[in-house]
Amino acid sequence: xxxxxxxxxxxxxxGGSLRLSCAASGQIFGNYAMAWFRQAPGKEREFVAxxxxxxxxxxxxxxxxxxxxxxRDNVQNTIYLQMNSLKPEDTATYYCSAGYIVSGSYxxxxxxxxxxxxxxxxxxx
Numbered sequence: 421x422x423x424x425x426x427x428x429x430x431x432x433x434x435g436g437s438l439r440l441s442c443a444a445s446g447q448i449f450g451n452y453a454m455a456w457f458r459q460a461p462g463k464e465r466e467f468v469a470x471x472x473x474x475x476x477x478x479x480x481x482x483x484x485x486x487x488x489x490x491x492r493d494n495v496q497n498t499i500y501l502q503m504n505s506l507k508p509e510d511t512a513t514y515y516c517s518a519g520y521i522v523s524g525s526y527x528x529x530x531x532x533x534x535x536x537x538x539x540x541x542x543x544x545x
Contacts, residue, residue: 422446422534429539442516444497450474458512467527506543513538
């Protein structure tokens with residue numbers, strides 16, 4: 421069984437930065453995709469970023485590209501999301517997820533088996 425735990429959320433002013441972490445306990449295999457999703461109040465969950473496997477290159481949703489950087493520490497079984505130049509529209513609960521995706525899109529949350537409890541990010545002046 422895999423458990424994921426996010427941390428690092430908080431309140432930040434527009435233009436500020438936050439670093440989210442997601443620590444995985446249990447067996448995370450190198451071929452597991454690990455991703456970040458977010459859900460704003462009253463909106464559907466949306467994809468943010470993914471690393472498809474242990475040696476993969478991050479792929480980002482268009483609105484965060486150039487501002488967010490995802491990294492994956494395969495030894496520590498931890499993923500990170502460095503968020504810079506934050507905007508009010510980045511306000512959401514951020515979730516990390518993991519799963520072995522045989523077919524289907526890495527951008528679809530339904531394809532991930534494991535989820536963290538979420539960490540809230542509020543961008544406001």
